[in-house]
Amino acid sequence: xxxxxxxxxxxxxxxxxxxxxxxxxxxxxxxxxxxxxxxxxxxxxxxxxxxxxxxxxxxxxxxxxxxxxxxxxxxxxxxxxxxxxxxxxxxxxxxxxxxxxxxxxxxxxxxxxxxxxxxxxxxxxxxxxxxxxxxxxxxx
Numbered sequence: 001x002x003x004x005x006x007x008x009x010x011x012x013x014x015x016x017x018x019x020x021x022x023x024x025x026x027x028x029x030x031x032x033x034x035x036x037x038x039x040x041x042x043x044x045x046x047x048x049x050x051x052x053x054x055x056x057x058x059x060x061x062x063x064x065x066x067x068x069x070x071x072x073x074x075x076x077x078x079x080x081x082x083x084x085x086x087x088x089x090x091x092x093x094x095x096x097x098x099x100x101x102x103x104x105x106x107x108x109x110x111x112x113x114x115x116x117x118x119x120x121x122x123x124x125x126x127x128x129x130x131x132x133x134x135x136x137x138x139x140x
Contacts, residue, residue, distance in 0.1 A: 001026045002024075002025070002026040002027050002109060002129045003023075003024070003025050003026050003129075004022055004023070004024050004034075004107050004108065004109060004129055004130065004131035005022070005023045005131055005132075006020060006021065006022050006105060006106065006107055006131040006132065006133055006134040007020070007021050007023070007134055008020040008021045008134055009104075009105060009134030009135045009136045009137075010135075010136070010137070011137045011138075011139065012097055012136070012137070012138055012139070013138070013139050014097060014098055014099055014138055014139065014140050015096055015097065016097050016138075017093070017094060017095045017096075017097065018094050018097065018136060019091055019092070019093045019094070020036070020091065020092040020094065020105055020107075020134060020136075021089050021090070021091055021092075022034060022036070022089065022090040022091075022092075022107030022131060023087055023088075023089050024087065024088055024089070024090060024107075024109065025087040025088075027109070029072075029088045031113040031114075032052075032109050032110045032112075032113050032114075033050055033051060033052030033057070033109075033110045033114075033115070033116040033121070034050065034051055034052070034072075034090045034107055034108070034109055034110070035047055035048075035049070035050040035051075035107065035108050035110070035116075035121060035122075035126075035127060036048040036049045036050070036070065036090075036092045036105060036106070036107050036108075037105070037106045037107075037108060037124070038101075038103035038104065038105045038106070038136075039103055039104050039106070039133075040100075040102060040103040040104075043103075045106070045124065046061065046122065047061060047121060047122030047123075047124075048060070048061050048064055048068065048092070048105070049061065049064065049068055049070040049092060050070070050116050050121040051070045051071070051072060051090060051116075052110075052115055052116040057115060057116050058070050059116065059118055059121055061122075063100075064094075064101070067094065067095050067096045067097075068092060068093065068094050068095070069091075069092075069093040069095075070090065070091065070092050070093075071090070071091050071093070072088060072089065072090050072091070073088050073089045073090075073091075090107060092105070094136075097136075097138045098138060099138045099139070099140045100138075101136065101138050102136055102137050102138045103135075103136060104133040104134070104135050104136070105133060105134050105135075105136055106130055106131055106132075106133045107130075107131045108124075108127035108128075108129060108130045108131070109127060109128065109129040109130075110126055110127055110128075111125075111126060111127055111128035112126075
């Protein structure tokens with residue numbers, strides 16, 4: 001069973017940092033890219049970042065470039081090739097947080113195995129499994 005579990009959210013002052021984690025399990029991790037999305041109250045969900053292929057391909061929302069970094073636990077990812085039951089974690093390091101970054105953050109798994117595409121990674125229809133989210137609050 002595919003599972004995605006986010007953690008690491010919380011309250012932080014503007015300018016502060018948080019690291020979100022997405023623990024993924026139940027499938028061969030390296031076959032599917034993982035995206036981070038966020039949704040603020042009253043706003044549509046938007047793609048924040050995505051990663052695939054052992055950190056070789058990453059993309060970011062323009063407003064978070066230079067402040068957010070996505071990465072994976074590469075050691076676990078290699079073991080995941082041989083075992084669908086292995087877990088790996090995708091991290092979203094967030095620095096210099098702004099009040100407009102406040103939202104519930106979700107990680108999601110691509111619905112089709114393969115390399116992430118720059119033009120479509122923000123499309124929610126590209127993902128089939130979602131976590132329940134972790135809330136980030138940024139005080140000004």
